[in-house]
Structure formats: C-alpha cells, structure tokens
Amino acid sequence: MQRLTIFILMLSSSLASAISEVNYDQVYQQEVMPFFKSQAEWGKFQTPDGITISHVFYQHPEPVADVVILPGWTEAGQKYAELIFDLYQFKFNIHLLEWRGQGYSERISSHPERTHVTTYEEYVIDLDTFLKTVVKPRAEGRRIVGIAHSMGANITSIYLSKGKSILDKVVFSSPMLDIKTAPYPEWVAWLIARVMELMGQGDSFLPGHGPFVKEDVVNISTRSETRYWKTVNYKAQNPETITNGASFSWLRSSLEATWYMKRNAHLITVPVLMLQAGDDFYVDTEGQDMVCKNAKNCFKIVFPSAFHEVYNDGDLVRSKAVKETVEFILDHF
Template sequence: MRKISATLVLGALAASFVLCSCKKETIEPSKVPIDVSSGAPYAADFHSESALSSDYDSTILAHYRTGRAGSFTGVGGIRIDYRVFEKSGGSNSEKGAIMLLPGRTEPIEKYAEVIRDLGNQGYSVYAMSHRGQGESQRIISDPQVGYVDDFADYVADTATFASNVVGAKSHPKKFILAHSMGGGIAVNYLHDYPNDFDGAALSAPMLGLNSGVWPANVTFELSQEMVNTGKGESFVPGHGPFNPNLKFTDADNDVTRSQARFGAKMRVFLDHPALQLGGVSYKWLNRSLKMGYKADKSSFAREVKTRILLFQAGNDTLVRNDYEDRFCGAAPACQKETFSDSYHEILMERDSIRNEALAKAIRFFNKLKR
C-alpha cells in the first residue's frame, strides 16, 4: 500500500480509527510494565524464514487447512468469514485463546505461519477476515477497491466475532493479536468492551496516517468533497488494483525486508485471485481520518484500560509513530517495544525481528493473570 506523496495529496494509505460512543464499566489494571525482555519462549522456538521455501506446503499450509472455516452476518448483511484453530482437548490443554485481527488487504491465509507458531505455544487461534477484504464479502461492486461505509462497522463485526465465536467456548484466558488496521480496530474495540479480553499485542497499529507533507485536515477536506460529489467508491490518486507483478526489490514494497515472507504473501494472492485487494477509496480514507480525530485524543486513550503491548516499527512509512507514542503514553496499561530496524509488517519481517516480536507477545500473554 502506498504513502501520500507531496504531489498526490489523496494517494495515501489511510489508517483505521473507529468511533463508537459505547460506554461500559472499566477495569483498573496495574500500570507496572510486564517484563518481556527475556525467558521462554525464545526467538529460536518460532518458524524460520529459511525453511519457508521447503516446508510451506507440507507444514505451514497443511496446518492452515486443519482450521475450521465459518462465517457470520456482519453489519448491513455483509458476510464475515473466519477460521478457528483449536488446541486439542479444548480448555483442558490450551493456555488461552488469541483473536487475530489482520491489517488492511490481508486475508487470514497470509498469517498461516503466525497461526502455526501460536498453536505450537499452546494457544487456540480465532482469525477473522474484515469486511470488504480477504475471504469476507466485498461491499461494493468493484472487488479491488478498499471501501467501508463506517469504521464503526469493523468494531461491530469484531464484537460479534468475539462474543459468538471466540466466546462460544470457555478459555483460560483471552487475548488479541492485531496488526495495522486490525490494531486500530482492536484499540477501539477495547475502548468499548474493556472487560472482554485479558490483554492485547498490537503490531504497528494504525493510530495515525502518514500523509507526507500534507496535513491530515487538508486530506480530510478533499476526501470529504469527493465523497459529497459521489466519488466515494473511486480510488484515491496513486492507488489502483492489486499489482500481481510487484517485486521484492520494488519501491512499493515498503513493508518488509524478508524476501521469503514477501514471496509467501505474493503466493497467497496469486494462488487465490479472489483474495486480492487494491488501494483505498475516497470514502475509506475519509472515514479513517474522521475516526482518527477521536482516537488521537488523550481522553480516548485514558479509557482504554486493557493491558496492551505495542510493537513499533522504526522504519514504518505507512503509519505515524508519534500517534502510537501519544496513545501508549496516555493509555494507563500500555507498554511499548520498538524494533528500530523493522518496516511496517513486523510479524512478516526477518527472523531477528519477527520471531523476537512473537516471543515477546507470548511472554506477555503467559504472564498476564486473569
């Protein structure tokens, strides 16, 4: 996904911020950070990118296909698909359940390697495909356009998934693992439903849009004008359909420096063209910015009281780290881990980054008490 350039005001990747006016009883966790710096599991306990080319089919995809596929009806009658990977024996053997929320454009299958690693650490995984992308139903006629009517729809879908699917069985503990847009959705969900999960690990959450040299308010006003004139379903400038010819060395690959994991991602999209999604629409961008104004307020962050481990990418060009800093500084139970050499997709990065992030997330989950 592309950044906004100085000449293309609206050619940006928009971050996702969902506004909901829900108010529920909150919890008061300790502000003392949990030590995730060392101990089991270790980075070496997770799958290596060097093995992807040899065991992707026999190991990664084979495990992915054991997942139980399902769907439910989301806001406005949109079909939301999901996949469940339960530990054998149910709650008697699992350490807990992890609700996995991918980023924009990402199908569940892109996380096949991550899902297997989480299962090997004793966790059941409940992965959801957001409306309008991945395995779920598209919202408008052009399946390549990233579109949403309201970011609150993402949060409402997530609430249904958490209640009716993740919550259908009893679990020792429940956690969220979310990336990018999924992280923005998770933050808003936790704001509105503070007692549902024991903790969350957020990878480069979209809490601020990188709009280049253009202020967000300029981008917002221009996108609002395009929505008002009936162009809400159109691509913003610089965006278009999915590029099947994207190469690892292309400038547009600004999300990972793991060639093996980049290749695995492209294979998912090329093997399953129906999963492909292109750039964002004017309405998607507009709704993202509109909700972002709310999410960036310290008063909002102070009401997100669930334990959060926030992973920040030092080389992130898609979301703004200063927004993450402000949120984590204001949220009463947020702690931050920075990967200075990482690009946006921390969970799809080189082993030295990706596996250390997963190890820290599992240490965090293992140490949290219900």
C-alpha cells in the same frame, strides 16, 4: 501442574520463531501451509447490519488461552499462516477474523478489490459480533487475548475505548494511529476525500490505488523479501481473496478513526503490548506514542530497523516479536 506447563512454555518461547529464512520456501510449503489448511475450521457469521463475515478457527487439544488475530488493511487470513503455526505450539486456540471487504468476507465496494467503509463503526460491528457470538462461547472461560495489526489495531482500540471488552489484553502490531498522507498534511487529505464524497466519488479508488497487478508490486512492508513474496505469490494464485486498494470514504473514515483514538486513548484500560516499527512507511509513530502514553496500562517495544510488518520481518525481529507476544499472553496467568 498447569503452572509448571506455563513455566516450561515461557522458557521455550525464546525459540518462538517457527522457521528460518534459510530454506524458508521449502519448509513453509512442507510444514506451515499443510497445517494452515488441514487444521482450519472456516466459518461465517452475519453482522447485525447484514454483512457476511469470514473467520477461521484452530482448536488446540489442550488450550491454555484463546488468541484472536485481527488483520490489517487488505489482509486475508493466509498472511498469518506462519504466526498461527507459531502460536499453536504454545497451546493456544487461535481465532482469525477477516474484516468486511477482505479475504473471504462479503465485499462492500462496487469493486471487489477496493476497501470501502463510511465509518469505522462498521468494522467495530464485525469485531463485537465476532467476539460475542463466536470467540467467547468457544473460549469456555479461558483468557482471550487479541493480536491486532495496523488497521486492525485501530479498530480494536476503538472497540476497547467503549468499555465492556471481551478481550482481557491486547497486542498492537504497528497500530495505524497516524496515517502517512504525504505530500499533504492529514487535514488536507481528509478535505480532499470529503470533497470527493460530496461529488459522489466516495466509493472510487484513491489516486495511485487500483486492482492487484503482481508485476507492479514493490516491497516497502518488510525487510524479509522471502516472507513478503510468499504473500504476494499467494494472492496471485488465489485472486478471490485479494483486496488491494482503498476508497476516498475509507481514507476519510480512517483519518477520523485515528483522531478519535488520540483523543480517547485514556479509555483503554486492558493491558496493551505495543510493537512499534521504527522504519514504518505506512504509519507515523507519533500517534502510537500518544496512545500508549495515555492508555491506562500500555508497554511499548520498539524495533528500530523494522518496516511495518513486524510479524513478517526478518528472523531476528520476528523471533523477538513472537517471543514477547507469547510471554505477554502467558504473563500473570
């Protein structure tokens, strides 16, 4: 009976997109947000280094797997409301982690909207603690699959490289494995950030970064204006969730994290599905190609016209991304 159920779910995954951009705002407010708010079980835990981390859980009455959503840079949980709504239809329990400094998690920087870490090991602590103390006990022996976007994928890849992963397989969406630092090459950007740290400015905003101002926002993240502005409007209405810029220390540690992964991709042994955006304004694809090639079991799907946020793109790209994700989670059950 379980195999029949899974087979039916895989057939239905061709209709994986929850709602269309046609009448999107109306359906989103009437169906997605009520589900996101009413079914959410918010919680907090403390990491071994003393940081309070926020997370949210969606319990399915008949779960076949547990999915862990690991957001990208500056992202709060609400940004994944539509994806959570989608995945829940396939009988998945869903866990979402808000990294330190983001969403409702404890702020690290002296400015509440600034992303700041001195090493990505701090983020790995968030993930490792979350998986061990929150996710695994609730999974009750079911498969645990990570869905990690951008910065979240970089963090997750570092975690996976260390072995003894609680995650059985992972999906990387536009993983941040190379950072676009134009007009400077990466090593120059790293050097500038390091010099600023030595001058006592490691926790200062990068040039061009600063507090959120809705009127200054420009969409280079997704080809779906409807989905993009949904997130922007939510941020404007919920300022306590906003993270909007990065520090010099965050840039330096982020570059070091991408370099680490390109050297150590061969240490990733769990199955990986990589969703690559072909028209990405934030990250270069060379690092993604290198990591996927050298990881032990990585399959890549390219969306040539997609911007950075594949799960937040137009209907055609997004539907395929969700469909491939669902099939990857259910494959070889």
